[in-house]
Amino acid sequence: MPRPLEGVRVVGLEQYMAGPYCTLLLADAGAEVIKIERPGLGDPRRQMPPFAEKDGHKKGAGFMGYNRNKKSLALNLRDPKGQEVFKKLCGTADVVVENLRPGSMSKQGLGHIDMRAANPRLIWAIISGFGRMPGYTGPYSDRPAFDIVAESMSGMMNLVGFADKPPSWTIYGLADIISGTMAAYGIMQALYMRERTGEGQMVDSAMFDNMLALNEQMISYYSIAGEIGERGKPKNYYPRGAFEASDGWVALHCPDNILWGRLATAIGHPELKDDARTSTSPARCKHIPMIDALITEYLSHMTRDEAVAALNAAGVPCGSVNRADDVFHDPHVAARKMLIEIDDPKVGAYKFARTTPHMSAAPEPPTNPAPELGEHTRDLLKDLGYAETDIDAMAGADIIGVHKS
Secondary structure, eight states, X not given: OOOTTTTOEEEEXXXXXXXXXXXXXXXXXXOEEEEEEOTTTOOGGGGOSSEEEETTEEEEHHHHHHSTTOEEEEEOTTSHHHHHHHHHHHHHOSEEEEOSSTTHXXXXXXXXXXXXXXXXXXXXXXXXXXXXXXXXXXXXXXXXXXXXXXXXXXXXXXXXXXXXXXXXXXXXXXXXHHHHHHHHHHHHHHHHHHHHHSOOOEEEEEHHHHHHHHTHHHHHHHHHHOOOOOTTOOSSOOSEEEEEETTEEEEEEOOSHHHHHHHHHHTTOGGGGTOTTTSSHHHHHTOHHHHHHHHHHHHTTSOHHHHHHHHHHTTOOEEEOOOHHHHHTOHHHHHTTOEEEEEETTTXXXXXXXXXXXXXXXXXXXXXXXXXXXXXXXXXXHHTTOOHHHHHHHHHTTSEEOOOO
């Protein structure tokens, strides 16, 4: 049974996280993904720790995780012959995903306008910090950005952390992952539209936009109530957070009075359901120290597992605050097959997070290891009509890189 995107060819002008995660989603869905890398250097994440090491071989963990199920074409895009190869490749492609410095491809005559003129069915997705779509550019559009810049400027960073501490980030690379996911979502829409129109289009996924959209609650609260929001100072919903048990932490949230009543009963204080200090969520937000003390006292006599079992049985949504080792031993993670094993012939077998969603009529994603730099260069150029002598000549001139096993 084929994967959903089998037969779709994707060219990745990608590095670091956002572009590679987008094409990972497409590759896991069955697309042929051709990752273009600089000869001799490759994606910078190849050289970023931590590393998997074995018998003198060393590979970056982040690169291994985000680049499985792809092909590597080492190609010098600054050389006219390398540009010719790229143009031929785009003529055979359905999708190009780009997350290079804004405008760098267009300056070389290799941008979406040029390539789509030669291949009108081509879908060109650009992932950038602040957006590149004509008609939607703004004063920041030419700026480079990493995820923390998008988190900070979207207002999200101002809401993460505690009132007596500086603004904080969420997790490393969140804006990259969200932006890669939204680019893949846009590509799916563009592929479906192409079935009806016969035409490709540009897909514009900006990290700033995506984090702003993710921060919808801040937008709606300010628009409707004029609330700016303060770190660590909830105004509308409580309890919400992590509370300490005897051997770790438990996270819970009671956004309404029904769930609060269940929690109050479970911790041995059913009278708090009708107490004026705690009978409504805004009132509870004004008595946080009292509520925290009662929950902590209840949990202090229980392990995480005991607390999670008791509270879930009482109808209170909660879960343990897991570390990486907890996740690897979680039976539900195993049942959902969320850790897939990738066996790399150079450095061995390791586990990585499965992409989602699960689909009832599609097979599991493939498990091919991330490619060596230039591993597929020769075969791809032969498919484009280049003779062995031409390939050897370009390799000798450092126009391409060919992996030697």
